[in-house]
Amino acid sequence: MTDDSRPRPVFDPALPAADRALLAAAPERLVAATLPPPPAARPGAATIAVRAIWIPLFAFFYGVLPGGWIRVFFLASLDEDDMLDSVFRWGRGAVVAMMATPFLQIALILLGQGEAAVLLAAASFTGWVAGALRHVREPAAARAAREHHGRYLLPADLDRPAAGLLRRAQRAVDAVLASESHAAGLLDEVGNAVALPEQEWAIAVALAEHTRLRRERAAQRPERLSERVRAMLEPQERALDLSVRSVTERVEALEAYARHARETDDAYHEWQVVRRIPEQNARYRDLLAATVRDDLARAEIDRLAGDARRARAALGRPPEE
Template identity: 75%
Template sequence: MTDASRPRPVLDPALPDRDRALLTAAPERLAPASRPAPPPPRPGIGTIAARLVWIPLFALFYGVLPGGWFHLFFLASLDEDDLVGGVLRWGRLPLTAMMLTPAVQVVLLMLGQGEAAAALAAVSFTGWAAGALQHVREPAAARAARELHGRYLLPADFDRPAARLLARAQRAVDAVLGSEAHRAGLLDDVGNNVELPRQEWAIARALAEHTRLRREYRAQEPQRLSPAVRALLEPQRSALELSVRSVTERVEALEDYARRVKEAGDAYHEWQVLQRLPEQNARYRDLLAETVRDDLAREQIERLTADARHAESALRDSIATALRAGREVSGG
């Protein structure tokens, strides 16, 4: 499959931005909807050992024992680059707590506040244990790929005919959202930023289903079936063909909308060029007045003005046509 006919992954536009960011940040973790969801992680020996041994010891040393003071000497021995890197990795608050907690415990013990020191140790132990567990639990991106399985579609979910249609729809969507008319806000009332992702997702879901049904039909090896059984499958094949035609028409409507938007963008560009002509007319008028008769100068200026009015009218017509095409797509 060529790059031109290879679609990009499609996400359910109803997903929150945080989930969308997790899915797009780690595409290698995603699994096609046509395959089982990624299984939850099974902790290995190292992870179990970390939970049973390393985490409690780590929390005890840094959260409870005044021996955490030894870490101050370790921090003092770091050069500036290592220290900055540590702060970025751990965060300023945990490092501050790591340095201050043992000091506060020692002060409380010196003041005879053993119960307060013990309470602080318990809180610190709990905090450090919870923080350490962050490093052994399932990564957020992997969890999102598993829990949101089916709410994203990958190129593997589409066979060749479906992939070609989806790629066409995506090119049309990209053309609209990247057009000059869209950037200039000429088509705002169509809601392109909201409606077009919905259209792309609806088309992708239908095409993924087409792919699944075609694969299912081929797996039945119809050439090995008797004419009577093949006749029983004929209504299914006809229904699939009808759905494919419907989705194809939807994609063609998107492509027509993209063409109308391009025409509106071209008309807008021409209108912008002609709008700058009046300020240039003065220079042309002076030039013509110095070289030819005033009557000819006036004729040239009037022609330029008429061209500007014509371009403005053409722009309005082109935008109106693009808006109608956009509303037809939204209604589809």
């Protein structure tokens, strides 16, 4: 199949919009429903080694060393977005601990509570390591692809006949949603935004099931079965054919709706042309008036040219060619 004939991935419209956007933006992470769900993404050995070094160092610097003034200038240098991002990544508790720990340590040392200062440093260190490890998590798109496996369908889930029907349905849906009449509110804008994705998903689910049944039937090797067993399988074949015809009719209904949208586009375009005719007529009348003025101006120019020729003749000069 060419790229134009391959259907695009289809997502269950009941999925949260944010997860659908994640999945659509990372098609390389999607796994066909006919395959096992993808495992949780885990960092490689090199990534683990690097993090094993910098996380303790970072935690030691920010959670243990009494460099409170460094922390103050560090936080003061952040703009609002960076501050919010830091709070989101590490948590408010970590930021408060980062600011308060060095002052508490100094206070405990001055009070002769060295052991408590050490325990506080150890707790701060542990907290920063935990915060860093919490930030090292599975990418959102990988998580969505794993958690919602089976609630999206790929071209690999469909055989050629099913993929062809789904692509026809998607072209029809795209034609409706891209039509001028839809944008102008002449069609059911809200209904299209809700019902058409639901129709696309329902069609894709049915076609994926057709594909699975056809593959199972092919795996049965009907040519190797006896007449008696083939007769036992005929009701299944009739049920499949009936379902295929039903889905095909649904696709044809979508295509009919797309033709209706195109016809509505033509009528809307014609209405816009007719609506502008009076204003255009006025402009054409102005054009005709300007044409008459051009004719009068040309006659006046010819008269002036004749006067110039007569003046030259009176001065005894031959007329110019």
